[in-house]
Amino acid sequence: MKKKLVQHTTEHFKKVFQKSPDYLFLSPGRINIIGEHVDYNDGFVMPAAINKYVCFAVSKNNDAAFTLIAQDLNESYQFKVTDDLKPVNQMWVNYILGVLHQLKAKGLNQGCSIVFSSTIPMGAGLSSSAALECGIAYAMNKIFDLGLTKQDIALIGQQSEHTFVGVNCGIMDQFASVFGKKNSVIKLDCNSLEYNYYKADFKKYSLLLLDSNVKHTHLTSGYNDRRQEVEKGLDILKHFHPEIKTFRDCNEKMVTDLKDQLSDTIFKRCLFVVKEIQRVQDAAMALNISDFKKLGALMTETHHGLSKDYEVSCAEIDFLVDAVQQEKSVLGARMMGGGFGGCSINLVEKGTEKALIERISTAYRSQFGIELKAYKVKISKGTTEYKN
Numbered sequence: 001m002k003k004k005l006v007q008h009t010t011e012h013f014k015k016v017f018q019k020s021p022d023y024l025f026l027s028p029g030r031i032n033i034i035g036e037h038v039d040y041n042d043g044f045v046m047p048a049a050i051n052k053y054v055c056f057a058v059s060k061n062n063d064a065a066f067t068l069i070a071q072d073l074n075e076s077y078q079f080k081v082t083d084d085l086k087p088v089n090q091m092w093v094n095y096i097l098g099v100l101h102q103l104k105a106k107g108l109n110q111g112c113s114i115v116f117s118s119t120i121p122m123g124a125g126l127s128s129s130a131a132l133e134c135g136i137a138y139a140m141n142k143i144f145d146l147g148l149t150k151q152d153i154a155l156i157g158q159q160s161e162h163t164f165v166g167v168n169c170g171i172m173d174q175f176a177s178v179f180g181k182k183n184s185v186i187k188l189d190c191n192s193l194e195y196n197y198y199k200a201d202f203k204k205y206s207l208l209l210l211d212s213n214v215k216h217t218h219l220t221s222g223y224n225d226r227r228q229e230v231e232k233g234l235d236i237l238k239h240f241h242p243e244i245k246t247f248r249d250c251n252e253k254m255v256t257d258l259k260d261q262l263s264d265t266i267f268k269r270c271l272f273v274v275k276e277i278q279r280v281q282d283a284a285m286a287l288n289i290s291d292f293k294k295l296g297a298l299m300t301e302t303h304h305g306l307s308k309d310y311e312v313s314c315a316e317i318d319f320l321v322d323a324v325q326q327e328k329s330v331l332g333a334r335m336m337g338g339g340f341g342g343c344s345i346n347l348v349e350k351g352t353e354k355a356l357i358e359r360i361s362t363a364y365r366s367q368f369g370i371e372l373k374a375y376k377v378k379i380s381k382g383t384t385e386y387k388n
Contacts, residue, residue, distance in 0.1 A: 002026065005055045005119050006386055012071045013057035013115040021057035021115070023143060024386040027135030028053050029126035030176035031207065031345055031377060032336055033200075033295075034302055035280040037310055039170035039190040041230055042246035043277040046187050046284070047172050048200065049180020050377040054118040054131040055386070058139050061111040068096060071117040081111055087164045095129055098160025099136045106146045114139075121375065124211045125337030129165070130173035131383075133157030138178070138383045151193060153383070154178045180382030187284050191246075198287040200379055205292055205331065208346045208353055210360060211373035212316040215341040222312060223338055226269060233270040236261055250274050272309035276302060296332025296347045300325070303334035303344075312339030316368055320344045323360050330356070343375075 006024055013021045028049040035045035061067075064080040070092050077093045079085070085101040087094045100108065116135070120128040134157045141148040148156070157174035161167045175188055175195070184197040230247075238244045240258055247270075255262075255270045262270060279298050286294040303321050307313035317335045321344050324330040329352035336345040348356060353376055361372040 001119060002051065002053065005053060005117060009055040009057045009071060009115055009117040012069070012117065013059075013113075016069060016115065017059065017113055019059070021113075022059040023057075023139065024388075025056040025058065025135055025139045025142075025383065026053045026386050027056070027131040027138065027383040028177055028180055028380050029120035029128055029131050030173055030180070031126065031209070032172065032176075033185050033345070034283045034299060034334075035276065036302060036306055036334075036336070037226065037312065037339075038247075038273060038276050038280070039172050040227060041273045041277075042191055042248050043273065044187055044189055044280040045172045046185050046198075046280055047176035048185040048379045049176055049382050050126070051380040052118075052120040052126060052375070052377065054116055054120060054128065054135050056135050056139055057115045058143065059113045060143060061113060063111055064109060065111040066100070067111075067113045068093065069115045071115055081108060091165070092132070094164040095132045095160060096136050098164030099133050099156055100140070101164065102156050102159060103137065103140050103146060106148065108140055108144055108146065110144065112140075112143070121211065121373070123215060123342075124209070124373070124375075125342035126209075127173035127177065129161065130157055130177045133160050134174050134177045134383050142385055150178045150382075176382075178382045180380060182381045183379055185287065185379065187280065196284075198284055200287060201290075202292060202347070203290070204350050205347055206350045206353065207377050207379075208348050208356070209336070209343045209375040209377060210320050210346060210357075211343045211375065212314075212320060212341055212364075213370050213373060214314065214316050222340060226310065226312065229266050229269045230273055233262055233266040236266070237270065247273050247277060252278075268309040268311070272305045275305055292347065293331055296330070299332035299334045299345070299347060306335050306339065310339075314340050316364075316370070317341065317344055319364065319367055320360065320372075323363055324348075324356070327352075327356060 029052045033046040064082045069076045137153040137156045154174040183201045185200045188195045321333045324333045329349040331347040333346040357374045364372045
């Protein structure tokens with residue numbers, strides 16, 4: 001799959017520019033094992049890079065001219081790096097311009113010809129945008145020796161999204177894309193950016209993503225509402241417990257004791273956050289001892305919290321998670337990502353995936369009239385130069 005993508009991208013570069021590219025880079029998408037909606041609540045997340053990539057074929061130009069070719073969209077864009085870079089109507093271009101705008105301040109003054117193509121499914125919540133941003137930043141750093149660290153590259157990707165795309169995202173997606181390590185998940189502190197790797201060799205189990213093929217429109221408004229609700233809840237908790245600075249300083253009892261002071265909605269939101277922060281710690285311990293049954297149970301607990309307490313799931317995703325609960329081959333499942341659609345992530349016994357996909361697809365089609373997509377993924381290394 002990786003070699004096929006590289007070949008596909010290289011051939012297109014040769015066709016357009018009548019020469020071979022000087023460099024090839026791969027930048028992966030990501031999953032999040034556990035730690036959902038806690039990146040903006042002072043929590044920890046547990047992402048990993050996966051074997052779905054954006055491939056970049058790149059050659060240096062002798063002047064300041066850039067040519068960008070999005071092979072999958074059959075679109076291109078040309079400009080000079082010396083131009084005053086501003087957002088444009090082609091949204092995919094903005095992810096790249098936002099990165100280059102920052103790199104100009106780091107000394108970038110020369111152009112490139114770039115063709116890119118991807119195997120990361122669009123709109124499935126696997127962070128194709130972070131892979132695009134970080135891949136461009138990594139490539140420019142390597143080619144022009146800009147002296148950036150991996151952390152610099154992740155932060156540049158995030159800043160591009162904030163300024164040129166208008167999405168106020170956290171750091172998890174870019175961090176996972178850059179810092180990914182084969183057969184390891186990253187436990188990331190989203191505040192300090194301290195991180196640890198945990199071995200995730202799932203042995204006789206594999207990760208299966210079931211894509212609901214729906215994206216309900218209230219994703220942004222629902223996300224903003226949740227942020228306001230938990231901020232209000234934290235203020236109330238701080239009022240009664242002055243020692244509390246963040247949700248990390250809270251425990252379940254503190255929240256439960258103040259149920260009458262918190263509205264029913266805010267109580268549920270805060271309870272989810274405190275429990276999810278603890279679940280990430282428990283998941284790290286489970287991975288340390290290869291207790292995959294415990295990890296699966298924690299994933300399923302997370303889903304119930306996201307669905308019932310944080311209320312960011314939807315009928316289609318709840319159906320996919322509920323449908324696998326009776327399957328002996330499935331250790332755990334949950335909604336992954338911002339919510340209101342997207343994918344469920346499932347920890348399943350190797351060799352049972354095909355039959356499971358057929359059963360769930362049939363049931364899902366019968367219930368909703370929607371075709372299910374399924375992706376088997378492996379945990380891979382982060383953004384890197386590809387050498388033949």
